[in-house]
Amino acid sequence: MPNTFPYHGLKTPRKSPSLNTIDVLGAGLMLVGILLLIIGFEEASNFSSWTSAKALAPILVSLPILLGFLFFERHITLRDSKSIEPVFPWRFCADRVIVGILMNAFLSGAVFTSCIIQIPLRFQAVNNESPWHAGVRLVPFGIAVPVGACFVAAICGNRRLPPIYMLFFASILQILGLVFMSRLTLGRILWKGQYALQFMTGIGCGLSVGVVTLMTPFAIEKRDLGRFYFPA
Numbered sequence: 001m002p003n004t005f006p007y008h009g010l011k012t013p014r015k016s017p018s019l020n021t022i023d024v025l026g027a028g029l030m031l032v033g034i035l036l037l038i039i040g041f042e043e044a045s046n047f048s049s050w051t052s053a054k055a056l057a058p059i060l061v062s063l064p065i066l067l068g069f070l071f072f073e074r075h076i077t078l079r080d081s082k083s084i085e086p087v088f089p090w091r092f093c094a095d096r097v098i099v100g101i102l103m104n105a106f107l108s109g110a111v112f113t114s115c116i117i118q119i120p121l122r123f124q125a126v127n128n129e130s131p132w133h134a135g136v137r138l139v140p141f142g143i144a145v146p147v148g149a150c151f152v153a154a155i156c157g158n159r160r161l162p163p164i165y166m167l168f169f170a171s172i173l174q175i176l177g178l179v180f181m182s183r184l185t186l187g188r189i190l191w192k193g194q195y196a197l198q199f200m201t202g203i204g205c206g207l208s209v210g211v212v213t214l215m216t217p218f219a220i221e222k223r224d225l226g227r228f229y230f231p232a
Contacts, residue, residue, distance in 0.1 A: 023076070023087040029069035030087065036062035089224060097219045101212055104167060108208035111174055115141055115201060126189055141198040148206020152214055163211045170207030177201030 040059035048055045069088075077090035092098045119141060123134035148170070156163050177200040184194060217225060 021083065021085045023073075023084050026069060026073055026076070026087045029065055029072065033062045033065035033069055036065065091221070091224075095219070097215075101215055101219055104208055105212045108170075108174070108205055108212070111178065111201070112145065112205045112209075115198075115205070119198065126186070137195075138198070140195045141202040144199045144202025145206040145209070148203040148208075149210040149213070150206075151203075152207055152210025156214060163215050166207050167211045170204045170211065173200050173204030173207070175204075177204060 036058040040055050040057070040062065043052070043055040043058070044050055050056060070090075070093075073086045073088045074090040074093075076084050076086050092102070116138070119138050120131070120134040123129045123137050124131060127134075129137075152163065152166055155161055156166060177197045181194060181197045181201070184191065
């Protein structure tokens with residue numbers, strides 16, 4: 001590792017960030033809170049009752065931990081101390097553009113994860129197919145996601161199209177694909193058009209991911225960007 005990394009290429013290198021500035025408490029609270037929340041939902045998905053201790057207890061415990069995480073991040077952000085760099089600066093919550101980006105990332109991620117899990121399960125449960133064949137039938141969706149992400153960079157970069165229009169288009173594709181896939185009946189379980197719906201939904205997810213990736217560096221402040229790319 002070069003000395004004074006990542007500022008070793010400058011004529012007047014700056015002091016490298018110290019490990020003491022890492023927001024250990026904030027990162028720990030975030031990790032524990034999210035982990036407990038996931039455990040509660042996982043227990044509920046395993047046919048446990050929502051009112052059972054296995055599902056309800058982790059969710060209830062995660063709520064005060066996540067609230068504590070937000071209050072702690074707000075405290076160290078408003079204090080504006082250089083001793084700790086917040087893992088989630090409170091200024092993100094005060095900017096409607098950043099909040100919109102975070103919401104879009106969360107909702108698109110929910111669609112992507114649900115499709116990755118539910119589509120193969122549907123082929124196994126309804127079509128009585130093996131996990132291998134069920135996974136192969138997910139290929140149209142899997143291919144469409146990176147294709148959609150590439151379209152964002154190509155279209156918005158060359159034609160100067162505002163990314164927000166791509167986000168609207170991506171949302172429409174996801175809604176249409178999911179609505180029509182959910183309307184498939186047992187009498188049409190072998191309908192070939194469902195792969196086109198998978199591809200449509202995947203394109204929508206890819207476009208959303210591309211929009212989030214493209215807009216983030218322009219929506220947040222320079223001090224919140226990676227120091228490796230903006231060392232000055």
